[in-house]
Amino acid sequence: MVNKLLAIPLLAGLAAGWKNDGPANANHLFNAVHAVMRHPELAQFPNGVSFFLASVPQGTRFYHGTGHPEPIPGLQWVAFEPEHALNFARMARGGPPGGAAGGKEGAGTQQPLIDGGDNGGEERYGYLHTYVTAKELRLLYIDGMSAGPGGSPQSQDRILFNDTINNDFRGGPRVEGSLGGPAPDQQRARLGCQMASETWGGRIDGILRTEGDFEIIMCDFENSLDIVRVVQTKPRQRTRSLEESGSKFGKRGFTARYDDLRGHQAVIDFEHMVSAFSYDIDLFPNNATRPMLKDVPRASLDPIKRDLDAMILSESPARDVFNWQAVTDNIIDRYAARLRTYADGTSFESKDALYENLEAFFAPFLDYASFPDDPAAVIASCQAQLIAPTAPVDGAVAQAVRHVLFRVCSTFTDVLVQDLELDAALDRFEELVAYLGWTELTDSN
Numbered sequence: 001m002v003n004k005l006l007a008i009p010l011l012a013g014l015a016a017g018w019k020n021d022g023p024a025n026a027n028h029l030f031n032a033v034h035a036v037m038r039h040p041e042l043a044q045f046p047n048g049v050s051f052f053l054a055s056v057p058q059g060t061r062f063y064h065g066t067g068h069p070e071p072i073p074g075l076q077w078v079a080f081e082p083e084h085a086l087n088f089a090r091m092a093r094g095g096p097p098g099g100a101a102g103g104k105e106g107a108g109t110q111q112p113l114i115d116g117g118d119n120g121g122e123e124r125y126g127y128l129h130t131y132v133t134a135k136e137l138r139l140l141y142i143d144g145m146s147a148g149p150g151g152s153p154q155s156q157d158r159i160l161f162n163d164t165i166n167n168d169f170r171g172g173p174r175v176e177g178s179l180g181g182p183a184p185d186q187q188r189a190r191l192g193c194q195m196a197s198e199t200w201g202g203r204i205d206g207i208l209r210t211e212g213d214f215e216i217i218m219c220d221f222e223n224s225l226d227i228v229r230v231v232q233t234k235p236r237q238r239t240r241s242l243e244e245s246g247s248k249f250g251k252r253g254f255t256a257r258y259d260d261l262r263g264h265q266a267v268i269d270f271e272h273m274v275s276a277f278s279y280d281i282d283l284f285p286n287n288a289t290r291p292m293l294k295d296v297p298r299a300s301l302d303p304i305k306r307d308l309d310a311m312i313l314s315e316s317p318a319r320d321v322f323n324w325q326a327v328t329d330n331i332i333d334r335y336a337a338r339l340r341t342y343a344d345g346t347s348f349e350s351k352d353a354l355y356e357n358l359e360a361f362f363a364p365f366l367d368y369a370s371f372p373d374d375p376a377a378v379i380a381s382c383q384a385q386l387i388a389p390t391a392p393v394d395g396a397v398a399q400a401v402r403h404v405l406f407r408v409c410s411t412f413t414d415v416l417v418q419d420l421e422l423d424a425a426l427d428r429f430e431e432l433v434a435y436l437g438w439t440e441l442t443d444s445n
Helices: 008-016 026-035 039-044 082-086 154-160 183-198 256-265 298-314 324-344 351-361 375-386 396-418 422-436
Strands: 050-056 061-066 076-079 127-133 137-142 206-210 214-218 225-232 267-275
Touching: 026 039, 026 267, 026 324, 026 396, 026 422, 050 154, 050 298, 061 082, 076 082, 082 127, 137 154, 154 183, 154 298, 183 206, 183 214, 267 298, 267 324, 267 396, 324 351, 324 375, 324 396, 324 422, 351 396, 351 422, 375 396, 396 422
Parallel strands: 137 206
Antiparallel strands: 050 137, 050 267, 061 076, 061 127, 076 214, 127 225, 206 214
16 A cells, blocks of 8 residues: 555644644653552652642541641641551651651651650550541642652752752751651651742642652641541550551552542642653653653753742642543553554464454544545544543643544554554554553553
């Protein structure tokens, strides 16, 4: 057959209003949206470089583990799940696990901001506080495993806090008024809430981050949360810890269902996003497999911070915006398994076998009155299946998701129309898989 694809990008763009050139890092933006508040994806790609606005509805319950029964008056940490908070509901003699403020951070994991203290006895019980949001919360969500374990605070330290965090864990004695946990994370909490008040005029109530569970650095407990109940926990010496017992939260055995539930409690505004992927920055030096900010010149990061400030000051997180994450789910659900089969190549002994399979899979988009003479119509039909015509067109996320789907649809159509030899066709799918970088296409899955 004759290659008829030379005009496809222009024709498909005119027909469907798609920005087929797309942003430079469309694949990475797509994956950042797909990974938001999802542990499997975040664990594999923990270095986040993006910031989103988020909201939590009034009446949502949160939990805090501590060594004191009194309600928290100011800045502290809250968990989405009581099991997570129970890990820290104890009077920590000599400081919290992993070392007191200024001590050595434990095994690369983020230690929640728990209170220290000593009950003066052998039984090390604590308290589990239950709170409910007194209003709709406005949050800044920092993507990636931004609170550990195994994650990276680069986007916080370099973009948000302008290289002012002291990551030297050999610090001195515990300071008065310590929040608990490693000193660098105490700095991040205090500076983040100081910015929320002074730089952003109180438009942000807290900072949402991900570790083994999801957490919020809540800037003002007293004005954001109402206390529901406080219960004393069983003395720790009489029972194994949650980590020792192999509980869901001790072993971090999270499920997609759990992540989806958290996504309903904290709603991410995908239309308001600031990402280093959208800037002319080399985030993958020396072919790094993860985005790296540590060696990016300070001057290159300043525009990101200015745009982040502008987003927070001019926008409010919306709960009824278009859900681009659901679109990424639909795209991956439809194409990941098939692409894995095509890229592997071992399932097809001949070109005819591949094309028979490929044509059957793409049959919903083929009009044999015009195929293969109108490949642009095939691409447009493929695109239209998964993104509604009323979906937003403008914005980095909209353009990135649209472009990734265009790459998928055009690759399938290109292979069909060009009638390539078996190895050449499989190479095209292998190239597409490498570009997409979906966790569902990796060997570990």
